[in-house]
Amino acid sequence: MRRRPGIGGLQTAAAARDQYRLLGENVAKLRTDLMKEQLATFRSQLEEFARKHKNDIRKNPTFRSQFHEMCAKVGVDPLASNKGFWAELLGIGDFYYELGVQIVEICLATRPHNGGLINMQELCNLLRQKRKSDREAISEDDCLRAISKLKVMGSGFEVISVGKKKLVRSVPTELNKDHNQILELAQAQGFVTVDEVERRLSWTSGRAIDALDTLLEEGLAMIDDGHRDGRRRYWFPCVSSITSSVGADS
């Protein structure tokens, strides 16, 4: 049909636009309602699930970690706020805040000995010792979550991977690649020598000594001149387990 000019044509066009707008609004409203409904169902289902498995979530570290995974998949962070309904429902926020505080305490207590770098395994052991009155078991996953919450405060808590092991750093020291490689090497026996570093990593002696000196300065390494072979050994309290009871007692 040919479009006719004139006022009538304009009016028809305006009326049509209004109709479209109305229809569009209706559709959008329908969609939002549906969405709201779905969300409400989802929330109540999740709530019901959490309530039903509250004890499992609290007591069983594996279950807890799986629950967290599930939450992450659907974009829910149960730890986001202590005021959130998750926290009220599960007390799960408190659990991690408490864990966080205990981790800070352990890191501070052992810092004079290990220079602020501690083996994740050892940290977990010390945590368990500290919490032995609580029957609730904790896993490495719990530690990682608690530490990730600490990071938000900008206090310099961080988990770093060195070789196969995870280390928790509580001092703002930046470790470069050289330092990490030395720490990795030290994991075998708890110590390294300059010779060993040069040989295993094919470094010049200057580079090895430089990196070791920095680690000494940072309090992460200790020298040992007492071995029969007369070679200086550099020990790393953060990678050897002998430290377990030092610091925990003091």
Place this chain on the structure above:
Amino acid sequence: MQKLGDFKLPAFFNYPPYFSLQPVRDTREKQVQLWKELILDYCRTQKIFVIGLEEEFPLFSNPVIERSLSNEAREAFLSALVSEGRAEWLDKGHRKCLILWHRIQDWADIILRFAKDNGLEDTVTTVEEIRTGIESRGTELHGMDRTVLMRALKLLEHKGKLAIFKGTSADDEGVKFSV
């Protein structure tokens, strides 16, 4: 946990670098602190009053990890105790060290309490009696070092709490409490 007799050794005693003086200040301070506590603890429980730097001393070496303290390290740890008033060098060469796990003042207080508990006020006893007599059995005074005891008694004499006088036998002195 490793033990020396009935004494429980701390974990650091098995960690080799603690037997080498640490070059970095903070690390060394922590190291010295741990050794100071260990030496005082050990001497108190084993009733050891004098440590000879060049003599065998169970804490100075750990056969399990094949490490022993150098003379320099021994002197450093003991000097740290001396600077805190918890030890005194007995000679200029720093070869012998008197360990005061109680300060002289604390020993004096213990002696006064001992005198009161045993009704020794206004009576006469001897230095040897205090160290080895029946009354002191089971107290910290029993078997204590004579030098330390004399120092504590002299302090009390200075304060007018007692009088020391030469007894009839040449090797013993009398003590009269006047608390």
